Amino acid sequence: MRHTKTLERLKESGYRLTPQRVMVLAALAARPGHIGVDEIYRQVYEGYPYIDVATVYRTLQLLKNLHMVTELDVGGTTRYELIEADRHHHMVCRGCGNAFDFSPTYLVEFRQRLTQEFGFQPDLEHFAIGGLCSRCAESL
Amino acid sequence: MRHTKTLERLKESGYRLTPQRVMVLAALAARPGHIGVDEIYRQVYEGYPYIDVATVYRTLQLLKNLHMVTELDVGGTTRYELIEADRHHHMVCRGCGNAFDFSPTYLVEFRQRLTQEFGFQPDLEHFAIGGLCSRCAESL
């Protein structure tokens, strides 16, 4: 399961492993890519009709604060996505030459808008962007 | 005024040039970058306290449909921005080699997140992205 690690981290952080939280995480893990609150709610509801939307919201808020999911707003709706540990892109500083990582989630909205509005599918597998890091920006 | 052209286009498209619309556009033009509904409302309210939020919403909806402003959701709030006519970036198709334009607004959220969360200032002045255009994607 893709979310086993997240469950462990939750427990280790001192939070309770309730069935509701497990189910919300399962719903998030079930779908690759991002998913809306209503979809999560519906999926959890299938297995446990007593679930409340408020619980889903609270769980997502918790996971967001713990950096286990990312929240992104696209086209007026809020969606959530499990953070995968490994994949990442690079920011390369033109000052010091150092490379820094950032998550693919940062490009999700960008990609989606190009695809939706132009039908264009950008190559974003090995993406790197140039620029100026905070340290180099300060020393100018 | 940065929004004169937009006003003309509105009129030419057969829509009425009401004081409310002019003021909403003025508010949008006053601030470079994007601005929220409440800020627009407040600013218009200063000069005309009878303005209603509904009118602001309807005007923004109209301008959005006419592609005179872009709507973008960042961090749970919706913001609006006047579309500048000239500046743009490129999408380059790896199939046919054609280049297509897209507005810098598509990168606003991306840039903002890198800056806010990492202090990294990406170079996005002459940005181009590779990928596959809709036509080429179909013929695969």
Place this chain on the structure above:
DNA sequence: GTTAATGCAAACACTTTGCAGCCGC
């Protein structure tokens, strides 16, 4: 046994809609 987490309901913020009167053209 403690205390955090849940379900429920109510409150909340933001956005949209119906309608009568008004005003840009």
Place this chain on the structure above:
DNA sequence: GCGGCTGCAAAGTGTTTGCATTAAC
């Protein structure tokens, strides 16, 4: 004058919060 646009009020959405009860530890 006609019809689109506005202000007003009311209804929708999506999200948050207070509180008593429940269940994870």
